[in-house]
Amino acid sequence: MIAPSETWLKTWNEKRNLLACPNNLNDYFEETEVAGKEIDHLELGSVSIPTGEILVRDPLVYIRKDAEPYIIKVPTGEFPVTAAVVVPDDEDCARYAAVKVQFTAYDAVRFEEALIGTEDLVDFNEGEFFGFNVDAGLGCVLDSETLKHFCAFQDKFHSENPGKNLYDDYFAVLFAANYAENPIYQREAGDWINWKIPETDYHIPFFQSGFGDGTYPVYYGFDAAGNVCSLIIQFIDIELAYGEES
Template sequence: MKPTNEWMKIWKEKRDILSGPNDLNEYFELDEIAGQKLDWLSFGKVSVPSGEILVRDPLVYLNKDEEPYFEKVPTGEFEAVGAVVVSEEDCARYAAVRVKFNDNKAVRFGEALLGHEDIKDLEEGEYFGFNVDAGLGTILDKETLLAFDEFFMNWHKENPEGNIYDDYFADIFKKNYEENPKYQRDGGDWINWCVPGTNLYMPIFQSGFGDGTYPVYFGYDENDSICCLIIEFIDIKMAYEDEEQ
């Protein structure tokens, strides 16, 4: 759905509020935030043939009618990288995931939106984000979404009593853990999944602390062009500031 002129006017006026509270570059440039050690993990490539991109929970909130963000991104194949909070007291937590579309540095961030959210009364600290109910997130293109939906529907026709995670994805996650155990639990925490019968990749990964609602931001370079997308699963300073003190 194309945003209205009135919505676009409010969106521009709300730029500061929609920018989020943190410099998200830090998640991928610093090796420690709020006393928490950070490392980085590649989830492999994301296929972006159309430039219409979206972020969703792949098992609960993904069907062919889901809308992409109204701003288009560069097309091609790009690497998804997770910023990992490494702790001796807890499992590795994926605090953020970034897809860089080029080598330009983001000088500002703005929440990725569909273009029809009720942003008029949005207050400081509020965001829209995407919902997670299966403990997982994915980044994918609109074309990949249509291919995924076809696969998903056909799988359920062939397995009417089946659970697609338990009966299909669980083995793929476990295999990836066995091949790439770093920063994964033994059941697996990420995969670089290609929709069967296509060459379209959509990495799937754990969502920080699990179920919830998480913001997604576009990073803009000095020319105000989109240069990256970042999911913020954990506000590290907020989540760990008590431990640091």
């Protein structure tokens, strides 16, 4: 984990109020309706966080050894992961609006974007975000340690299966099997798995990214004492996407 420069930290502290989430993300996980859309909640199992250095990535495109974690560390252990789902209707399929990792028993009173410490904050303005990139329609939560094991698995797979595709020739079967076991809020090909990295006890949940490919913000939830209590990936701004125009 590379420490941010003093100049970057100074700018970050000056602009932290601009990194606040414009939505109350608690509503996504506590209410049954947001902006006129029915919301339900889907438990995705647990995520392994052995070091507290957390990352969010597209698991099929951006798993690289040099991927940097967010600068604020989180508690270590196994933590529950929940998706806030926009319930399907006659017009659309189920959409995962947000995914939350809950670290403590405390509720978040504010949400602030998670950063890795190299973002260009100088010209950053209110209403903008940095986020992470999705090019394969999926996101995942992992840790610096589980990233190493994922990369090792990825390298071994490609060395032992030349010309094979990691999704088509490995993960697709797992997604289809999970759909068969847990069909609610999934398409037949599968929309989530809780993957146990082979030859380890570490779990990494994979999940669909709301509206597909794009760039999505990740927020820390801070409790009343100022401690990190959760991490939320926002795939859909429900109020913006579905709310009535003023």
